[in-house]
Amino acid sequence: MCGIVGILGRGPVADRLIDSLKRLEYRGYDSAGIGTLKGNHIELRRAEGKLRNLETRVRCHPLSGHVGIGHTRWATHGKPTEHNAHPHATDNVAVVHNGIIENFRELRAELKQHGACFASETDTEVVAHLIDSYLKNGCSPQDAVKASLPRLVGAFALAILFKGQHDLMIGARKGSPLAIGHGEGEMYLGSDAIALAPLTDLITYLEDGDWAVLNRNFAVVYDTQGTVARREVVKSATSSVLVDKANYRHFMAKEIHEQPEVIGQTLAHYVDIANESVALPQELPFNFNEIGHISITACGTAGYAGHIAKYWFERLARLPVELDVASEFRYREAPMRKGDLAVFISQSGETADTLAALRYAKSQGLHTLSIVNVQSSTIARESGTVLQTLAGPEIGVASTKAFTCQLVVLAALAVAAGKARGELSESDEIDLVRALIEIPRLVTAALASEPQIEKLARDIAKSRDVLYLGRGTSFPLALEGALKLKEISYIHAAGYAAGELKHGPIALVDESVPVIVIAPCDRLFEKTISNMQEVAARGGKIILITDASGAAEVSKDALATIVLPKMGTTFTPIVYAIPVQLLAYHTASLMGTDVDQPRNLAKSVTVE
Ligand code: F6R
Numbered sequence: 001m002c003g004i005v006g007i008l009g010r011g012p013v014a015d016r017l018i019d020s021l022k023r024l025e026y027r028g029y030d031s032a033g034i035g036t037l038k039g040n041h042i043e044l045r046r047a048e049g050k051l052r053n054l055e056t057r058v059r060c061h062p063l064s065g066h067v068g069i070g071h072t073r074w075a076t077h078g079k080p081t082e083h084n085a086h087p088h089a090t091d092n093v094a095v096v097h098n099g100i101i102e103n104f105r106e107l108r109a110e111l112k113q114h115g116a117c118f119a120s121e122t123d124t125e126v127v128a129h130l131i132d133s134y135l136k137n138g139c140s141p142q143d144a145v146k147a148s149l150p151r152l153v154g155a156f157a158l159a160i161l162f163k164g165q166h167d168l169m170i171g172a173r174k175g176s177p178l179a180i181g182h183g184e185g186e187m188y189l190g191s192d193a194i195a196l197a198p199l200t201d202l203i204t205y206l207e208d209g210d211w212a213v214l215n216r217n218f219a220v221v222y223d224t225q226g227t228v229a230r231r232e233v234v235k236s237a238t239s240s241v242l243v244d245k246a247n248y249r250h251f252m253a254k255e256i257h258e259q260p261e262v263i264g265q266t267l268a269h270y271v272d273i274a275n276e277s278v279a280l281p282q283e284l285p286f287n288f289n290e291i292g293h294i295s296i297t298a299c300g301t302a303g304y305a306g307h308i309a310k311y312w313f314e315r316l317a318r319l320p321v322e323l324d325v326a327s328e329f330r331y332r333e334a335p336m337r338k339g340d341l342a343v344f345i346s347q348s349g350e351t352a353d354t355l356a357a358l359r360y361a362k363s364q365g366l367h368t369l370s371i372v373n374v375q376s377s378t379i380a381r382e383s384g385t386v387l388q389t390l391a392g393p394e395i396g397v398a399s400t401k402a403f404t405c406q407l408v409v410l411a412a413l414a415v416a417a418g419k420a421r422g423e424l425s426e427s428d429e430i431d432l433v434r435a436l437i438e439i440p441r442l443v444t445a446a447l448a449s450e451p452q453i454e455k456l457a458r459d460i461a462k463s464r465d466v467l468y469l470g471r472g473t474s475f476p477l478a479l480e481g482a483l484k485l486k487e488i489s490y491i492h493a494a495g496y497a498a499g500e501l502k503h504g505p506i507a508l509v510d511e512s513v514p515v516i517v518i519a520p521c522d523r524l525f526e527k528t529i530s531n532m533q534e535v536a537a538r539g540g541k542i543i544l545i546t547d548a549s550g551a552a553e554v555s556k557d558a559l560a561t562i563v564l565p566k567m568g569t570t571f572t573p574i575v576y577a578i579p580v581q582l583l584a585y586h587t588a589s590l591m592g593t594d595v596d597q598p599r600n601l602a603k604s605v606t607v608e
């Protein structure tokens with residue numbers, strides 16, 4: 001899950017490569033590098049760590065050349081050091097790669113036997129040496145790539161430069177995404193349209209197995225069989241404006257505060273506010289009455305959105321839902337009924353496991369519906385139906401606004417399913433839609449708890465472990481709260497169904513452990529509170545998140561109570577997500593971690 005870019009330019013390309021890499025840093029930030037053709041040789045600049053280190057290096061040691069490739073890395077094979085940074089090159093060829101070459105050990109051994117000297121621990125370097133071996137045997141660059149690609153097992157998107165070839169770049173994709181950008185007398189390669197946005201809006205998305213030979217004026221795409229393939233040039237709507245932090249310290253803070261607005265935008269897309277009814281933007285190519293079962297698949301935070309939606313589909317539409325972590329879905333050989341519905345949730349639309357699960361579901365004859373934030377993504381392009389979240393670009397690695405917008409779309413879909421199946425009457429629909437329409441206002445009110453949360457975060461920041469508890473839809477929100485905290489503050493945190501605590505995890509509770517109890521005043525409130533009291537009896541430091549009536553009933557047992565506005569009980573997770581996100585954000589921010597780009601993570605996970 002690295003980002004790659006290539007430019008066949010009419011002028012110097014180094015600065016433009018770096019500019020594109022800035023848009024790709026969400027894919028990884030362990031190291032970065034660029035390579036250009038200078039005279040008759042390939043020149044590289046690479047740096048460990050964030051892109052700004054590479055920028056400094058290039059400023060001190062400028063790189064000329066009108067053709068170049070660039071890379072931002074999320075380390076898979078080999079430490080995130082400079083010598084493992086891409087591009088990887090021999091004297092004749094330079095390569096940037098996103099993906100994993102699974103048979104790199106065999107290839108490396110074979111190439112070493114024939115005299116190749118390796119300078120890194122990466123899987124990628126074998127690609128450079130493999131192509132080089134064919135070049136040395138007299139192949140043209142095109143034939144060398146054609147001969148090399150079938151020998152690579154695994155996933156890859158590649159951009160390749162050749163010594164002395166100032167009007168040539170070759171790209172290839174299998175598993176990992178790659179797009180061609182068409183400029184005026186220039187040609188580009190990029191992991192996505194976002195990287196290419198400042199260069200062009202004319203994009204050709206390569207299909208799996210495609211490879212392409214580019215010069216400044218045209219691009220020829222070949223399919224796996226080596227036959228010339230016709231691939232459309234489409235106009236991308238991706239904005240070239242680099243999103244900034246406005247007046248916030250971090251993108252995450254800005255994105256948390258954008259939620260009233262983006263939830264409102266997303267809602268307006270899925271409900272008819274005037275008529276208080278659900279109005280999906282398109283007709284669905286299946287009938288909810290003919291669906292026996294829904295499977296929901298996603299990763300991480302998107303998976304928790306799916307987990308919450310399971311409660312909604314089952315209750316509102318009486319439709320059984322099976323939930324899968326995407327990396328497990330296609331390997332567990334679950335029985336599937338042709339014609340059932342498979343739902344996929346992804347902010348980026350590029351998550352490798354979710355994409356593979358989508359392809360698997362299609363192969364099993366299921367209807368596929370995806371909820372994605374990036375409209376031009378592979379998952380969006382390959383799904384039977386796409387429902388977009390209108391969260392806008394989410395830059396902070398920890399997902400916040402995309403999560404609540406996913407919940408909004410899922411809520412509208414569950415109501416539509418309930419209505420179509422006759423489980424919800426017209427007046428039920430009106431009540432539910434009214435409850436949804438109120439959410440932006442309630443989220444604004446929830447944001448008002450920020451000063452109190454900032455103070456509480458001082459305590460959390462000193463903890464070693466934090467527990468999150470909830471019942472019903474607050475259970476997956478507890479899981480999300482724990483994930484949010486650990487990924488940006490590096491404090492260990494775990495979420496539990498409140499009723500599960502006494503089956504083991506309660507052993508963790510002592511005076512040093514903050515326990516965040518998510519307890520809206522719903523039909524499970526009393527039960528959650530009993531579990532909270534079990535924690536209080538053992539000295540746990542309780543932070544209760546509830547509304548005014550909940551607080552009036554029980555806040556004496558809590559160290560602190562975060563009071564949220566009163567609301568209907570069905571859609572509470574969309575509003576209760578706010579304090580959960582703020583608590584993680586302020587804890588991490590106090591601890592001084594890299595909130596927007598936490599260690600070891602990347603925004604888009606394009607490897608299995
Ligand atoms: C956590 C987080 C991740 C993502 C997960 C799926 O804050 O952002 O857990 O939710 O990697 O990513 P997408 O939604 O892009 O498929």
